Amino acid sequence: DVKVTQSSRYLVKRTGEKVFLECVQDMDHENMFWYRQDPGLGLRLIYFSYDVKMKEKGDIPEGYSVSREKKERFSLILESASTNQTSMYLCASRIVQVYSNQPQHFGDGTRLSIL
Amino acid sequence: DQQVKQNSPSLSVQEGRISILNCDYTNSMFDYFLWYKKYPAEGPTFLISISSIKDKNEDGRFTVFLNKSAKHLSLHIVPSQPGDSAVYFCAASDGGTSYGKLTFGQGTILTVHP
Numbered sequence: 001d002v003k004v005t006q007s008s009r010y011l012v013k014r015t016g017e018k019v020f021l022e023c024v025q026d027m028d029h030e031n032m033f034w035y036r037q038d039p040g041l042g043l044r045l046i047y048f049s050y051d052v053k054m055k056e057k058g059d060i061p062e063g064y065s066v067s068r069e070k071k072e073r074f075s076l077i078l079e080s081a082s083t084n085q086t087s088m089y090l091c092a093s094r095i096v097q098v099y100s101n102q103p104q105h106f107g108d109g110t111r112l113s114i115l
Numbered sequence: 116d117q118q119v120k121q122n123s124p125s126l127s128v129q130e131g132r133i134s135i136l137n138c139d140y141t142n143s144m145f146d147y148f149l150w151y152k153k154y155p156a157e158g159p160t161f162l163i164s165i166s167s168i169k170d171k172n173e174d175g176r177f178t179v180f181l182n183k184s185a186k187h188l189s190l191h192i193v194p195s196q197p198g199d200s201a202v203y204f205c206a207a208s209d210g211g212t213s214y215g216k217l218t219f220g221q222g223t224i225l226t227v228h229p
């Protein structure tokens with residue numbers, strides 16, 4: 001079974017702080033993703049990485065950055081946290097197979113509150 | 116611009132009956148569609164998927180139907196069980212160079228009553 005582990009289930013931070021959310025997967029997956037989930041909006045893609053040290057912006061990258069120095073680890077960084085970044089953050093990973101679509105597998109999420 | 120839409124925020128069904136969850140999309144480049152189930156305080160769990168070369172895919176109690184001309188997909192759960200109560204998200208991807216990026220709908224809360 002694929003295991004995607006997010007370092008914190010709940011996190012409370014203050015406005016203006018730099019916040020790090022960590023995600024680790026144990027299946028040697030090439031692709032990794034960060035989403036946020038908000039009521040009525042579904043999951044929205046913040047950033048993704050298709051391989052080590054490679055990253056691409058998703059649909060809502062403003063105020064965020066990412067780092068992928070090792071294949072198994074993908075970090076999401078809130079440069080200067082603001083209250084509108086209070087949300088559920090979800091990390092996912094996916095194996096790449098030629099000529100075969102594969103689903104993403106998700107971690108349990110980090111509920112982040114910015115005060 | 117919501118490219119994937121789930122127009123029903125909630126659905127209530129009696130145990131043993133069929134649950135039908137619907138999803139519409141606008142991007143004709145989408146060629147891979149998935150359904151995820153999410154319990155509170157957990158991450159989404161992959162349920163079932165379908166490629167655009169098919170119009171139906173079954174896995175046990177779960178069947179996904181794809182109508183490409185209408186840009187519509189649906190998830191049928193038969194028979195529904197109380198443990199199926201969760202939020203269901205549909206998602207879509209275009210094969211191309213999207214690296215498996217998914218576009219999600221807003222979700223439908225399914226409640227199955229005993």
